[in-house]
Amino acid sequence: MxxxxxxxxxxxxxxxxxxxxxxxxxxxxxVDIEEGGPFxxxxxxxxxxxxxxxxxxxxxxxxxVTSMKSISELSNLARCYASFGVTAFLPTxxxxxxxxxxxxxxxxxxxxxxxxxxxxxxxxxxxxxxxGPYINIRRKGAQNPSAIRxxxxxxxxxxxxxxxxxxxxxxxxxxxxxxxxxIKHMSSIGVIPSIxxxxxxxxxxxxxxxxxxxxATHLFDAMTGIHHRELGAVMALLDSEDVYLELIxxxxxxxxxxxxxxxxxxxxxxxLAVTDSMPAAGLGEGEYELGSLRVIVKNGRATLPxxxxxxxxxxxxxxxxxxxxxxxxxxxxxxxTSMNPALSIGEHxxxxxxPGCLADFIVIDDKLRLMATYVGGTMVYGx
Numbered sequence: 001m002x003x004x005x006x007x008x009x010x011x012x013x014x015x016x017x018x019x020x021x022x023x024x025x026x027x028x029x030x031v032d033i034e035e036g037g038p039f040x041x042x043x044x045x046x047x048x049x050x051x052x053x054x055x056x057x058x059x060x061x062x063x064x065v066t067s068m069k070s071i072s073e074l075s076n077l078a079r080c081y082a083s084f085g086v087t088a089f090l091p092t093x094x095x096x097x098x099x100x101x102x103x104x105x106x107x108x109x110x111x112x113x114x115x116x117x118x119x120x121x122x123x124x125x126x127x128x129x130x131x132g133p134y135i136n137i138r139r140k141g142a143q144n145p146s147a148i149r150x151x152x153x154x155x156x157x158x159x160x161x162x163x164x165x166x167x168x169x170x171x172x173x174x175x176x177x178x179x180x181x182x183i184k185h186m187s188s189i190g191v192i193p194s195i196x197x198x199x200x201x202x203x204x205x206x207x208x209x210x211x212x213x214x215x216a217t218h219l220f221d222a223m224t225g226i227h228h229r230e231l232g233a234v235m236a237l238l239d240s241e242d243v244y245l246e247l248i249x250x251x252x253x254x255x256x257x258x259x260x261x262x263x264x265x266x267x268x269x270x271x272l273a274v275t276d277s278m279p280a281a282g283l284g285e286g287e288y289e290l291g292s293l294r295v296i297v298k299n300g301r302a303t304l305p306x307x308x309x310x311x312x313x314x315x316x317x318x319x320x321x322x323x324x325x326x327x328x329x330x331x332x333x334x335x336x337t338s339m340n341p342a343l344s345i346g347e348h349x350x351x352x353x354x355p356g357c358l359a360d361f362i363v364i365d366d367k368l369r370l371m372a373t374y375v376g377g378t379m380v381y382g383x
Contacts, residue, residue, distance in 0.1 A: 003031075004377060007039035008363075010047040013353050014334035023048055025359040028376035032355060043363055046371055049330075050338035050351045051087025051360035052316040055169065055272070056129060056217070056246055058092050058290060059279035060084075060315075065091040066291050068104055074111045078122030080282055082373045082381040084315035087360035088124040088342070088350055090168055092276075094291035095132030095140075095147040098155065102162050104128070109164035122380050123373075124360070126345065127168035130159065131217060134182065135197035136173040141222040142303075142310035143197065144291050151178040153185050160191065167191050168345050171217040173198035174208035187212025192345065194246075195233060197222045202231035209240045215344060218276055219245045219262065221253055221309070238265050244344040249273045249322050249336075250314035252301055256326050268332055272340040273319045278302055278311035321368050330368070 003026040011021040011033055022039050024032035058065050061080035063073050074091065081089050093104055108128045132143055134151040151172065160167045169192045172179050183193040195205055196217025201224065205213075216223075216237040224232025237243050245266055247259055253276075263271050275281065278290045280297040288295045288302075295302050295310040302310045316337055323333035342351030349358050359377035364370060373381040 004041060005037070005039040006041040006043055006048065008043045008046060008048045011353055012047065012049040012331055012334055014050055014331050014339055014351075017331060021048075023353065023361070025377040028359055029349075030353055030355055030357045030359050033353070043371075046363050046365055048353065048361050048363060049334050050353050050357075051123075051362055051373065051375065052085045052320065052337045053341035053347075053351055054081065054086050054089040054275050054277075054316050055126075055341045055345060056092050056131070056274035057081075057089055057277045057281075058094060058131075058311055060277060060281045062279050062283055062288075064279045064289060064291075066093045066096050066100060066104060067289065068107055071107055071111050071114075074107055074125065075121055078125060079380070081123040081316075082375070084282065085317040085320070085362045085364075085370045085373055086123045087362070087373060087375050088126050088347075090126050090129040090345070092129035092131050095135065095143040096291055097147060098158075101130065101133075101159055105159050105163035105167070108166055109162065112166060113164065122375070124375060126347065127166035128159075128163050130167060130170040132171060132197065134170075134172045134176065134179065136176055136199045138199050139173065139197045139222045141197060142290060142293060142295070142308055144293055147291070150176060151182040153178075153182055156182060156186070160189070169194050169215060171196040172213075173200065174213065175200040175204050180208065180211060183208055183211045183213055195223070195237060195243075198233050199224060200233050202233070202236045205233045205236035206240070209236065209243060214243055216243060216245045218248050218253065218274065220258060221248065238262070241270070243270065244340070245271050246274045247271060247336075248276045248312055248314065249319045250275070250300075250312045251322055252312065253309060259323075260326060263328075268335055269340070271336055272344050273316070273323065273336045274341070275314040275316055275319060276311045277314055280313045281315055283313075317368070317370050324368060
């Protein structure tokens with residue numbers, strides 16, 4: 001690839017901001033950020049920021065991850081996410097029959113293996129996130145109870161092998177029988193156990209963290225909360241410096257005060273925004289499916305017919321804008337939507353714009369509206 005030079009009013013690294021800057025890209029990576037200097041792509045009047053990364057999303061543009069039947073559907077998903085500033089994502093399943101999860105694992109493996117998960121076809125596919133089926137049925141949320149089952153290492157290994165080792169995260173309730181053994185097993189092979197959909201108390205979650213769990217699946221939602229005498233999962237997860245905390249920042253799942261409290265308590269370095277989006281993201285109101293369950297989308301809320309929240313219709317560019325609306329500096333909001341999601345799954349060359357980082361970036365105006373999305377220095381979405 002020929003070296004390209006992009007001129008911006010600001011470049012967010014994201015922690016630092018360089019004004020009147022030229023972003024120099026070569027062979028798909030950032031090689032320099034110059035103050036001023038010659039350029040061949042003129043984005044003066046706009047800013048560059050690291051591409052947004054969604055590590056927990058069930059669908060977009062009418063496509064649901066768990067129901068995917070083909071590589072082409074995953075390709076369409078990648079393009080849908082890119083249109084909202086996402087440069088990398090973890091397609092996320094819900095609790096489903098064994099055959100369905102094996103099918104999705106195979107699709108992800110084939111897609112990444114043939115190279116579509118890299119550059120030029122939308123957002124990068126970073127692997128697979130399994131939200132269930134090893135969760136507590138009492139905290140099922142919008143998951144199908146008939147698909148929830150006890151943890152089995154042998155079954156998990158089948159998903160891992162079918163994916164070609166691309167299972168990156170799995171949600172598990174540590175109190176269910178067999179969970180601790182699976183948490184230790186996942187940790188030993190580099191898969192991240194994430195605590196969620198759990199009825200566990202403080203002590204059980206702390207033991208799971210000691211065994212290798214290092215993530216909270218949509219903190220506060222579908223887990224035991226904070227009580228001054230009965231400390232639950234939320235307190236244990238907040239208390240643990242080695243745990244990343246997912247927050248659904250749609251301002252529906254969590255009150256603004258809860259989001260700001262979590263950031264103050266845990267620090268900017270541990271919190272990451274996720275969409276937990278379902279297929280209606282990017283579309284309008286109507287009826288959709290999430291893991292074979294009927295979901296009604298109305299007034300910005302996705303719910304089961306009984307009113308239970310069923311994921312969200314949030315997109316990552318709106319997640320970013322919501323955080324800024326709550327009073328975060330843009331650089332801090334970008335940490336939660338780009339750098340922290342990358343670091344939470346061990347990706348150190350993503351979610352950043354500095355020499356050596358992948359050239360995955362977005363172009364935004366002063367209202368934080370998305371103008372373009374680049375993956376590896378190649379435009380995958382532009383207005």
